Amino acid sequence: MARPQLLEQFRRDPAALAAGEWWRVVTPMFFQDGHLLGTVVNLVMLALGLILSPRHAAPDTAGTRTAKRAH
Numbered sequence: 842m843a844r845p846q847l848l849e850q851f852r853r854d855p856a857a858l859a860a861g862e863w864w865r866v867v868t869p870m871f872f873q874d875g876h877l878l879g880t881v882v883n884l885v886m887l888a889l890g891l892i893l894s895p896r897h898a899a900p901d902t903a904g905t906r907t908a909k910r911a912h
Contacts (some may be wrong), residue, residue, distance in 0.1 A: 848872055 851868040858865045873879050 851865075851872040853869040854862070854865055873883070875882065
């Protein structure tokens with residue numbers, strides 16, 4: 842990390858969150874201590890999610906899953 846002090850400033854801290862620092866809900870997602878390996882793992886998982894999600898979440902536009910109509 843270019844500025845290691847940011848990791849401490851934006852770390853996950855339940856006590857600070859309870860004290861009203863609501864931004865601590867979001868900031869730990871962007872400031873992780875996994876260093877380069879953590880970044881690589883996160884990017885790989887993001888890529889896999891983007892590749893696989895359209896296959897399962899896409900709307901059925903071809904009508905292949907709809908019930909057959911009675912003639």
